[in-house]
Amino acid sequence: MPRDTTNPVTEDREPAVESERGALVAVLLMVILGVAGIFAVS
Known part of the structure; x- marks a missing residue:
């Protein structure tokens, strides 16, 4: 894995x-x- 993300679903959601x-x-x-x-x- 080149990135530090472990969930492959969230790898395509960088702008989100x-x-x-x-x-x-x-x-x-x-x-x-x-x-x-x-x-x-006050």
């Missing part, structure tokens, strides 16, 4: 994994900003 990772980062940023906003208001 990247977009999913980007969406996860965006959600985490929104949660962090929301918590920071709550602390800023």
Whole structure:
């Protein structure tokens, strides 16, 4: 196996994994900003 992926089904989904990772980062940023906003208001 040339890649570090062990599941052969997910090897063809590199862009999907990247977009999913980007969406996860965006959600985490929104949660962090929301918590920071709550602390800023209170």
